[in-house]
Amino acid sequence: MSIRDREALLRAALAGVPEYHAARFELAMLLLQQQNHAAARAEAETLLTHQPDHRDTLKLFGVTCIGMGDYEPVIDLYERLAGAPQSPAELADLRLWRANALKITGRTDEAIADYRAALAARPDQAVAWFSLANLKTYRFTDAEIAAMRAAEARPGIHPMDRVYLGFALGKAFEDRADFAESWAFYARGNALRRASATYRPEVAEACAARIAEICTADFFAERTGWGVADAAPLFVLGLPRSGSTLVEQILASHPQVEGTQELTEISRYARALCGADPACGLPLHPEALARLTAADARALGERFLAETRTYRRLGRPFFIDKMPNNFWHIGLIQLILPRATIIDIRRDPTACGFSNFKQLFGTNNQEFSYSIDDVARHTRVYLGLMRHWDAVLPGRVLQVSYENLVAELEGGVRQMLAHAGLPFDPACLAFHETRRSVRTPSSEQVRRPIDHAGLDQWRNYAPWLAPLRAALSED
Missing domain, CATH: 3.40.50.300 (P-loop containing nucleotide triphosphate hydrolases)
Structure with a gap:
């Protein structure tokens, strides 16, 4: 079934039963897939009038805000959700997402604090290490570089985590003017990422x-x-x-x-x-x-x-x-x-x-x-x-x-x-x-x-x- 057909079916169901929340949530997700963030946000807002504390709907609302370039609301939203995390992994994600929003709005010091909080909740969260590097202004300590090197060399690490760490280490060694080591990590990260790319x-x-x-x-x-x-x-x-x-x-x-x-x-x-x-x-x-x-x-x-x-x-x-x-x-x-x-x-x-x-x-x-x-x-x-x-x-x-x-x-x-x-x-x-x-x-x-x-x-x-x-x- 095509996306358009699925959307039509969901809208028909909601026309008959507006309080069918599962269908409305699925419709919002479908609109997100089509990058129609404004319409998805409207559906999320409707859901939140009925279920103001529903975690998945709050996260959905946050994604729609980000898609529209509206980052201020998600800073408080993710802080609220992080106050009662359901697991260390969820806490790490929430801190990461909040840090990204803080970075985008220019609150760099707070972003760094949240990236570190994400790593404290989940030390193997490679994307948080990369996000610190991607600030372009952050300088890693010796201990942080050692932690990243150990994680990157660990057998069984997820390939995308190894990519994140390769790019982060490339930047870390570039900042230290160790360009040979930096190139080695950049090249390794790129080769891994190219292996899964479809560009021709x-x-x-x-x-x-x-x-x-x-x-x-x-x-x-x-x-x-x-x-x-x-x-x-x-x-x-x-x-x-x-x-x-x-x-x-x-x-x-x-x-x-x-x-x-x-x-x-x-x-x-x-x-x-x-x-x-x-x-x-x-x-x-x-x-x-x-x-x-x-x-x-x-x-x-x-x-x-x-x-x-x-x-x-x-x-x-x-x-x-x-x-x-x-x-x-x-x-x-x-x-x-x-x-x-x-x-x-x-x-x-x-x-x-x-x-x-x-x-x-x-x-x-x-x-x-x-x-x-x-x-x-x-x-x-x-x-x-x-x-x-x-x-x-x-x-x-x-x-x-x-x-x-x-x-x-x-x-x-x-x-x-x-x-x-x-x-x-x-x-x-x-x-x-x-x-x-x-x-x-x-x-x-x-x-x-x-x-x-x-x-x-x-x-x-x-x-x-x-x-x-x-x-x-x-x-």
Whole structure:
């Protein structure tokens, strides 16, 4: 039975028996699977009016809040649940989840305390060790490194726990300038994670070729005037770890712009229109874009503006969608939102590639990053597709160099604001003072002034990155 059929059956059951709580809980879970967080949250809230202390429903509500980027409520919620844990394992999870929310909202010291509390409740919770490393600012003690090394070497450890510990130890030894040991752990963690990944570079290469074949200059010229002429959305895209969180933080510091998060709406529309390759989740049939009508494009543009309204809590006229992978969907964005701003943030390919290689991403995100060969091929696909968009939609996308932005902040800020049709505001130069939730791995960095130190970190690993640099020099 399809998800849609299951949803229809559950809604029919609830129409007849609204107090059928098990069905409502299942419906909320189903909506979560479809990333419809607002609707899932509404169902959870209905359940809580009848069962205000139901633990599973409270946890469900917490997940829906996180999906909507609303972290403040879950901090108190998880504290409440942790007050009467049902087991040490549950306590460890609750402390971990609360720590993640504290990190995202900028309460770093409290987050560290909760990560440590999670480890006190369950010392073998490898994800808590990784989460401390993923703060980027935490420095492990000798005793902590010894504990992680012992856990990572333990026979019978779950493969994903070994991955978490590999990345955590890689960061620990990087901070100590022991780059050979650091690389060994990064490489080990990546190899294990790559073994379970479904990403295939040849699929991405074929997808980019099909998109370029369909989305020509004539294709767009014939569809001039389509979509919704609303300039509110600002799309920040590119490769992960390229500086997009910095750009988002700068723009979100402007009084007319609201930062949201990495929104999934555009990719969901693309999947519904074009299907999704089972290995990579990329558009399976980009030619479906040619079957869109002007009415379809306008409806999708209106739908995007309506569905993203739930993430906009400040009432500002502009908002940011910082999903890096939207570089695949610039053609769709052009059709449905022709006045939206698009900014492509670029970083030195080797620096960006290494930054991806040493970053463990959540769930199945960015699976190209766990192999040097995959990183190189994916980077070349991205660069080639961006050249295509620049050729068929000249001037549509503003390319921003991360290195130039770090070197000359004000000039880069003025360039981005001008491209978005916004007046200059000095608050954008003091971006690190802006208080907002940031859920990416760069959350701690963008709460500090510009730091030049990270530009050449990859050079510490130059002997091991020679194959990546050679592969990227061919592009």
